[in-house]
Amino acid sequence: MQGNQPPLISCQNVYKKLGMNLILKNINLDIYPNEIFGIIGVSGAGKTTLLRSLIGFYKINHGTVLYQDKDISKQTELIRKIFGFGSQDNCFYEKLTLFENLMYFGQLYAVPEKERIQRANELLGLVGLAEDKNTLAKNLSGGMKRRLDLACSLMHSPKILILDEPTAGLDPGLRKHMWDLIMKINKTGTTVIVSSHLLSEIEHFCTRIGIINHGEMLKVGPPNELKDLYSRDEEIHLETWPGNYKQIADEIRKQRLPVNYLTVKEHKIIAYTPQAEFVLHKVLIILENMRERLLDVSVDKPSLNEVFEALTEKQRIKGISEDKLIEYIKSALKKGATKDKIEQTLLHQGWPEDVINGAMIKIS
Amino acid sequence: MIDTVTYSKIVYEMIKKNFRNILRSKSSALIILLGPFLIILLIGLAFNTTGLHNIKVSIYAEETNDVFEEIVTSLKDNEFTVIDSTTEEECIDFVKNGEAHICISFSGDLTSDEIERKLTFHVDYSKVNLVFSILNVITHEVDSIAEDLSVEYTKLLIEQMDATAQEISEKSSTITSLANNAEQMQQNLELLSAELKSMQVDSDSFGLSDVESQIADSSSQIDEFGAIAEETTESGLALLDELESYITSFETELQTQIDTIEDFDDTVSSYATLACSFDFSSVDGLDFDPCDELGEIEDSLDEAISQAESAGDDFDEIVSQLDDVRDDLDTALESQQEILDAASENIESLSAQLGESATKIDELGNQRDSIVADLDEMISALDENLATIDDIQTGIEEISDNLANAEITDPEQIVNPILTQIKPILESKSYLDYTMPALLVLVVMFMSILLSSTIVMTEKNTRAYFRNYITPVPDVTFLLSIYLTNIIIVFIQGIILLFIAQLAFGVSIFANLISILIALILISSIFILLGMSIGYLFVSEETGTLASISMASIFLLFSSFLIPIESLSEAIGAIAKYNPFVISESVLRQLLIFGNSIFAAMNDVMLLLFYLIILSVILYMCEMVDKRRLR
Numbered sequence: 001m002q003g004n005q006p007p008l009i010s011c012q013n014v015y016k017k018l019g020m021n022l023i024l025k026n027i028n029l030d031i032y033p034n035e036i037f038g039i040i041g042v043s044g045a046g047k048t049t050l051l052r053s054l055i056g057f058y059k060i061n062h063g064t065v066l067y068q069d070k071d072i073s074k075q076t077e078l079i080r081k082i083f084g085f086g087s088q089d090n091c092f093y094e095k096l097t098l099f100e101n102l103m104y105f106g107q108l109y110a111v112p113e114k115e116r117i118q119r120a121n122e123l124l125g126l127v128g129l130a131e132d133k134n135t136l137a138k139n140l141s142g143g144m145k146r147r148l149d150l151a152c153s154l155m156h157s158p159k160i161l162i163l164d165e166p167t168a169g170l171d172p173g174l175r176k177h178m179w180d181l182i183m184k185i186n187k188t189g190t191t192v193i194v195s196s197h198l199l200s201e202i203e204h205f206c207t208r209i210g211i212i213n214h215g216e217m218l219k220v221g222p223p224n225e226l227k228d229l230y231s232r233d234e235e236i237h238l239e240t241w242p243g244n245y246k247q248i249a250d251e252i253r254k255q256r257l258p259v260n261y262l263t264v265k266e267h268k269i270i271a272y273t274p275q276a277e278f279v280l281h282k283v284l285i286i287l288e289n290m291r292e293r294l295l296d297v298s299v300d301k302p303s304l305n306e307v308f309e310a311l312t313e314k315q316r317i318k319g320i321s322e323d324k325l326i327e328y329i330k331s332a333l334k335k336g337a338t339k340d341k342i343e344q345t346l347l348h349q350g351w352p353e354d355v356i357n358g359a360m361i362k363i364s
Numbered sequence: 365m366i367d368t369v370t371y372s373k374i375v376y377e378m379i380k381k382n383f384r385n386i387l388r389s390k391s392s393a394l395i396i397l398l399g400p401f402l403i404i405l406l407i408g409l410a411f412n413t414t415g416l417h418n419i420k421v422s423i424y425a426e427e428t429n430d431v432f433e434e435i436v437t438s439l440k441d442n443e444f445t446v447i448d449s450t451t452e453e454e455c456i457d458f459v460k461n462g463e464a465h466i467c468i469s470f471s472g473d474l475t476s477d478e479i480e481r482k483l484t485f486h487v488d489y490s491k492v493n494l495v496f497s498i499l500n501v502i503t504h505e506v507d508s509i510a511e512d513l514s515v516e517y518t519k520l521l522i523e524q525m526d527a528t529a530q531e532i533s534e535k536s537s538t539i540t541s542l543a544n545n546a547e548q549m550q551q552n553l554e555l556l557s558a559e560l561k562s563m564q565v566d567s568d569s570f571g572l573s574d575v576e577s578q579i580a581d582s583s584s585q586i587d588e589f590g591a592i593a594e595e596t597t598e599s600g601l602a603l604l605d606e607l608e609s610y611i612t613s614f615e616t617e618l619q620t621q622i623d624t625i626e627d628f629d630d631t632v633s634s635y636a637t638l639a640c641s642f643d644f645s646s647v648d649g650l651d652f653d654p655c656d657e658l659g660e661i662e663d664s665l666d667e668a669i670s671q672a673e674s675a676g677d678d679f680d681e682i683v684s685q686l687d688d689v690r691d692d693l694d695t696a697l698e699s700q701q702e703i704l705d706a707a708s709e710n711i712e713s714l715s716a717q718l719g720e721s722a723t724k725i726d727e728l729g730n731q732r733d734s735i736v737a738d739l740d741e742m743i744s745a746l747d748e749n750l751a752t753i754d755d756i757q758t759g760i761e762e763i764s765d766n767l768a769n770a771e772i773t774d775p776e777q778i779v780n781p782i783l784t785q786i787k788p789i790l791e792s793k794s795y796l797d798y799t800m801p802a803l804l805v806l807v808v809m810f811m812s813i814l815l816s817s818t819i820v821m822t823e824k825n826t827r828a829y830f831r832n833y834i835t836p837v838p839d840v841t842f843l844l845s846i847y848l849t850n851i852i853i854v855f856i857q858g859i860i861l862l863f864i865a866q867l868a869f870g871v872s873i874f875a876n877l878i879s880i881l882i883a884l885i886l887i888s889s890i891f892i893l894l895g896m897s898i899g900y901l902f903v904s905e906e907t908g909t910l911a912s913i914s915m916a917s918i919f920l921l922f923s924s925f926l927i928p929i930e931s932l933s934e935a936i937g938a939i940a941k942y943n944p945f946v947i948s949e950s951v952l953r954q955l956l957i958f959g960n961s962i963f964a965a966m967n968d969v970m971l972l973l974f975y976l977i978i979l980s981v982i983l984y985m986c987e988m989v990d991k992r993r994l995r
Contacts, residue, residue, distance in 0.1 A: 057834050077836040091831035095388040096381065101828075107377040108835035110370045136388070152831065 006069065008033045008191055009054070009160060014063035016053050016215075023049045025215040027063070031160070031193060036186050038206030039195040046215040047195040051162050054193070055083040081109065084158030084190075088168040090145045092152050094138035098129055101137055101148065102155055109156030116155070123151040127181060143174035150181065154190075161185060163194040167201060179205050227301055233260055234276040238269045239296040240287060245269045251286045253341075261344055268296075325359050333363075366836070374837055378845030379852070382819060385826075386849075392818075403807050403861065419498055422458035424449040425470035431509060432470055438505040456486045466498050511779060518775035529767035532760050539760065543753045550746040557739040565729035572722045576715060583711040590704040597697040604690050608683055615679045622672045629665040636662050800871050801952035802925050805887060805945055808858055810916050812891030813898070816850045817912040820899025830994065843987055847892055854888040855881075871956070879962035880955050886972050887948040891916075893979035894944075900986035903993070919945040947971055 007030035016024035023046050031037050041047045052058045054065065056079035065073045072078050085091075092101040102120035111119060124130040127147035132140065137148060146166065153161060163182065167175040179201060186192050196202050202209055203223045210220040219226060240248070245264045252259055252271065257279050261272040273279040276299045287294055325346075332342045339360065346356045366374070387393045421444045425432050439446055447464055449455035458464035467486035483506060485499060636658035823829060823846065832842055862880065865871040873880055895912055902908035922940040923929065929940040940946060947968045954965040962969060 055834050080834055080836045083834075085831070085834050087830070089827045089830065091827045091829075093381065093385060093826055093828045095385045100381070100384065104377055104381050105831065105835070107374055108832065108837050110366055110374065110836070 005032050007031060007066075008068060010066040010069075011054070012064045012066065014050075014053065014065065015061045016049055016058055017061050018049065018058075023215050024053065024060075027212075027215075027217050029210060029217055029220060031191060032208075033191055034186065034189060035207040036182065036192040036194060036205060038202035038209045039193065039212055040197065040199055040202050040209060041195075041212035042197065045212045047212055048164055049215075050212065051085070051164050051193065051195055054079075054160075055085050055162055056080055081156060082159050084153035084156065084161045086150045086153040086161065086163045086166055088146070088165040090149045092137055092145075092148055095136060097134045097136055098124060098140075098148055098151075099133040101152055105152045106155040111156055119155060119157065120151075123154055126154075126184065127151045143170060143177065146170065146174070146178060147181065150178075150185075154185065158190065160191045160193060163192065165196055166194060167196065167198065175201065233272040233274055235298075235300045236271045236273065236276055236280055236283065237296070237298045237300070238271075238283065238287075238294070239267065240269075240292040241295055242292070243267065244290065244292065247290060248283075248286060248292065251290065252283065253338075255282065255286070257282055260347070325355070326362060329359055329363055371841070375841060375845050375848065378842065379849050382823075382845060382849035385822065386819070386853075407803050407807075418443075418445070419466075420445040420447060420458075420464040421502065422447040422449050422455045422464035422467045423470070424452045424455035424467065431513070434509055435468075435470075435506055438509070439502065442505060444502075459486055459488050466502065468502070514779040515775045518778045522773055522775060522778075525767060525770075529764055532764050532767070536757070536760055536764070539753060539757050543750060543757065546746055546750050546753065550743055550750070553739050553743050553746070557736050557743065560732055560736045560739070563732060565732050566726060570721075570725055572718050572725070576718050576722075579711050579715050579718065583708060583715075586704050586707050586711065590701065590708075593700050593704075594697060597693050597700075600693050601690055604686050604693070608686050611679050611683050611686070615676055615683075618672055618676050618679065622669055622676065625665055625669050625672065629662055629669060632658055632662045632665055797871060797957070800865060801956050802923070802949045804858070804861060804884075804952055804956070805948040806920065806925065807861060808854060808884065808888050809891045809919060809945055809948075811857055812850065812854050812888050813895035813912045813916045814909070815853060816846070816892040816895030817899035817902075817908050818905075819846055819850060820896050821902075821905040821908045824899070824990065825905060833991065833994070839987065839991065840984070843896070843983060846896060847889070850892040850896070851885065851888055854892065855885060858884045858888065872959070873956065876955050876959050876961065879960075880952070882962050883948075883951050883955055883965075883969070886969065886976070887944075887951070890944050890948070890972060890975050890979060893976065893983050897979065897983045897986045900983070900990040919943055922946075923949065925949075942971070944972070944975055947975075 009029075009031040011027050011029040014024055014027040014029075015022065027050060039047050039050065049058065053060050056076045059076075060073060063073075064071050065079075067078075067082060072082070093104070096104065099120055102123060103116055106116035106119060121130070121133070124133050127150055129140075129144060129147055129151070132144065137145065140148060150163075150166070153163075166182065167178050170178060175198075182192055182194065183205065194202070194206065206223065208220065208222050209226060211218045211226075238248075248269055249262050249264070252262060257271075257273070258275050259271045259273045259279060263270050271279060271283070280297070280299065284294070329342055329346075332345075333339070337345075343356055343360070421439055423436060423439075423446055436446055447458055449458065449467070452467075452469050455464075455467040455469055459467045465488075469484040469486065471482055471484065485502070487499065636655060639658045640655035642655070823842075833839070859881075862871075862873045862884075866873045894915065898911045898915060899908055902911055920926070922932070922936065922943050923945045925945075929937050929943075929946065931937075932940055951962075951965045951968045951972065954960040954968075955962065958964075
C-alpha cells in the first residue's frame with residue numbers, strides 16, 4: 001500500500017523459465033496507479049523478460065499477476081488491452097505513414113474508426129508529430145521514430161504503459177525530450193513502467209525503482225530511500241595536479257580520518273565518509289602540505305549507480321562461501337592490503353560485520 | 365471475444381497494410397503489376413508456333429547418291445539448314461560446338477545391296493527436350509525414304525518366295541519317291557529279320573549234347589574197363605606173387621629138407637662109412653648088414669635129394685615161368701593201359717572239339733540275335749524316317765499351299781500393314797494450347813511461393829512484427845491476412861494471364877471460367893501456404909528466398925514440364941505423381957484443354973484439398989516455431 005492506494009498491478013511469486021534457464025526468480029512487485037516505476041539491471045538481468053511477462057507475451061511459469069486485485073495471469077486478451085508496450089526497436093511499419101500506422105494498430109485493438117482517427121490525431125499532437133502524419137515512417141529521424149513507437153503503444157489507451165529502454169540509442173537532447181514525453185503521458189493518468197540501464201535517468205524521473213539482477217528483484221523503493229539505505233556516506237571527489245593520489249591516500253589513512261572507503265577512479269580520488277565537511281577540511285590541508293594543486297572538488301550523495309553496484313556485488317558475494325571469503329582476504333593481504341582496508345572494502349560491499357570478523361579470526 | 369464484423373475489419377486492415385507495404389516498394393509493385401503481362405507476353409510469343417524452325421543439321425556421307433540427295437533435299441524443303449561435313453568427326457564437332465543441332469552420318473551406299481549401310485544420328489542429349497523434337501521431324505523425313513526402300517526390298521522378297529514355291533512343287537515328287545524307297549527297304553529288312561529269327565543256331569539243335577554224353581559214357585566205360593583190367597592183372601599178379609611166394613617158401617622148405625636130408629645123408633654116409641668099417645657079420649642075430657643097409661639108405665637119401673633137387677629145379681622153372689607170366693601180364697597191362705590212355709585222350713580230344721564247336725555255334729547264334737536286333741532298329745529308324753518324310757512332305761505341301769494361297773502380295777501393304785493416322789483430340793494449332801495448363805501452373809507456382817515467402821519474410825523482419833503479437837488479435841489472423849493478400853494478388857495475376865491468353869493468343873477460357881477460377885484459387889492456395897511455411901521456417905530472407913526457389917524448382921524438375929515423369933526411375937516417378945505441380949497441371953489440363961468441369965477432375969481436386977489441409981497445419985506449426993524464436 002502506497003499511501004492509501006492499493007496496487008494497480010501486483011506480481012506475486014512470479015517465476016519464468018525460458019528453455020532450461022530460470023530467468024525470473026520469485027518476483028514480488030507492486031506497481032501503484034499513476035507512478036513511474038523504473039526497473040534497472042544489467043543486460044541479461046531479466047528486465048525485458050519481466051516486462052514481456054507483464055504484457056502477456058510470455059506466459060509465466062509460476063505465480064500470479066493481479067490487476068486491481070484480480071488475477072489476470074491467464075487472461076491474455078485483457079492483459080494486452082490493459083498494457084501498452086513501447087520499446088527501443090521502433091515497432092511499426094516503415095512503409096506506412098504515421099497516421100496509417102496508428103490507424104492499423106488501433107484497429108488491432110478493435111478501437112472504433114471514429115475514435116481511432118481522433119486518438120491518432122491526439123497522439124500525434126501529444127508526441128509532436130502532427131505535422132508529419134502523412135509522412136512514411138521510414139523517413140522519420142531516430143527521435144521521431146521513438147515517439148511514433150510511443151504513440152503506437154498508446155493507441156488503445158492502456159492503463160499501464162510499459163517502456164523497455166525507451167531512450168536507448170538517443171542523444172542526450174532526445175533522451176530528455178523523450179522523458180518529458182513520458183512524464184506528460186504519466187500526467188494523463190497512465191501508469192508507466194520503464195526499464196533502463198541509464199541509472200541517472202531512472203533516478204531522476206522515476207517515483208520508485210526496482211533493482212533486478214540474475215532474475216531476482218533485489219530491492220524496490222524510491223531512489224533516495226534506496227540510496228540512504230545502502231550508503232549514509234557522502235562522496236568527496238578530488239582532482240589534483242600533479243595527482244600523486246597514492247601518496248594522498250596513504251596520508252589520509254595515516255591520519256586516521258573517518259573515511260570508510262577510498263578509491264581512485266577516472267583520475268580522481270574518491271573518499272566515502274559520513275563527515276564530509278571535516279574530512280574535506282583535513283584533506284585540503286594534506287594537499288597543501290603535499291603541494292598538490294586542487295583542480296576540482298565536489299561533495300555528493302552516492303549515485304544510484306553506487307547503490308546498484310553495492311546491491312549486485314552483495315548478491316554476487318552472497319553466492320560465495322565463507323571459504324572463498326577467507327581466500328579472498330588472504331590474497332588481498334598477500335597483495336599488501338591492510339586488514340582495516342579489507343574490512344572497509346568488504347563492509348562497503350555489503351558483507352555482514354560478524355561474517356567478516358569470523359573470517360578474520362580464522363585467518364589470524 | 366472479437367465479433368465477426370470487427371474481426372473482418374481487422375483482417376481487412378491487415379490486408380490493406382500488406383498491400384501498402386508491397387505497393388510502396390517500387391520493385392515489388394513493378395513485379396506484381398507488370399510481371400503477369402511480361403510472362404504471358406513472352407510465353408505467348410515463344411510458344412505460339414506450330415513447329416520447329418531454324419534447325420541446323422550437319423551431314424556427312426561416305427559417298428553421295430540419289431537417296432542421300434533425296435534426304436538432303438527433303439531436309440532443306442522443311443526449312444532445315446544443312447551443313448556439309450568432310451569427316452564424321454567434323455560433323456559431330458558441329459553439334460558439340462553448337463553450330464548444328466544434330467549430325468546425320470550416312471555410311472555405305474544406301475541403294476546398293478550391301479549389308480553395310482546405315483544412317484547414324486549423333487545427338488546432344490544435354491538438350492533432351494530439343495533432341496526428341498528434332499529427331500521426330502528428321503526421322504519422319506528419313507522414314508518416308510526408307511519406306512520406299514522397304515517396298516522395293518519387299519518386292520524382291522515376294523519374287524523370291526514365288527520362285528521358292530515353284531521349286532518346292534518340283535521337288536515334291538522326289539520326296540514321294542524317297543518315301544516309297546524307304547518303305548520298300550523297310551519291308552525287305554523285316555523279311556530278312558524274320559528269316560534270321562527263324563534260324564536255329566544253337567549247340568542243342570546240332571545234337572552235340574548227345575555226342576558229348578556218349579563220349580562221356582565211352583570214356584567212363586574205357587575207364588571202367590581199364591580199372592577192371594588193371595584189377596584183373598593186379599589180381600593175377602597177386603596170385604602169381606602168392607604162388608611164387610608159396611613156391612619160394614616151398615623151395616625154401618624143400619631146400620631145408622634137402623639140407624636136412626643132405627645132413628642126414630651125410631650122417632648116414634658117415635654112419636655107413638663107420639658101419640662099413642665094422643664087421644657086423646660077426647654080430648649074432650644080425651641078419652643084415654648095416655653097412656649095406658646104410659649104403660642103401662644113403663643111396664635112397666641121395667636119390668631123394670636128387671629128386672628133391674630136381675623138384676627144386678622144377679619149382680625154379682615154375683617160378684621162372686611165373687616170372688615170365690608176370691612179365692607178360694605187366695606187358696599186357698602196360699600195353700592195355702597205353703591203349704586205354706590213347707583211347708581216353710582221343711575221347712577227350714573229341715570232347716574238346718565238340719565243346720569248341722558248341723561254343724562257336726552259340727556265338728553264331730548270338731551274332732544272329734545281334735544282327736536281328738540291328739535289323740529291328742533299322743526298321744524302326746526307317747519307320748521314323750518315313751514319318752519324317754511324311755511330315756516334310758505335309759509341310760512342303762502346306763508351304764506350297766500357303767505360298768499359293770498368300771492373300772497379301774502387295775509390297776506396299778506389307779511394308780505398311782496398318783495405316784496409322786494421328787489425329788489431335790482437340791482443335792488446336794499451337795504449342796501454347798498444349799502447354800497452357802503447365803505454363804499457368806508454373807507461373808502461379810513461382811508467383812505464389814516466392815511472393816508469399818517474401819511477404820512473410822518482410823513481415824517477420826519488420827519491427828512491427830513483435831507489436832502485432834502483443835495485440836489481442838489471435839495469431840492465426842496474421843496468417844489469414846497474409847494468405848488472403850497473396851491469394852488476391854495471385855488470383856488477379858492468374859485472371860490477367862488467362863484473359864491475355866484468351867484475347868491475344870486465342871486460348872479458350874470463357875467456356876469453363878468458373879471451374880478454372882476455382883481451380884486457380886485452389887492451386888494458388890497450396891503454393892501460397894507452402895511459400896508462407898518456408899517464410900516462417902527460415903530465419904534470413906536470403907535463405908528463405910533460396911529455399912522458395914529450390915522448392916519450386918524441385919516441383920518443376922519432377923514434373924512432365926521438362927521430361928515426362930514416366931521417364932524417371934520407377935520410385936521417383938511414383939512419388940512425382942503426387943507432386944502438387946503435376947496434380948495442378950492435370951486439373952488445369954482437363955479444364956483448359958478438354959473443357960471439363962471441375963467435377964470431372966474430382967480425384968485430383970480432392971488430393972489438392974488434402975494438401976491444402978496438411979499445409980495449413982504445417983504453416984501453423986511453422987508460425988509457432990517462428991514465434992518461439994521471437995521469444
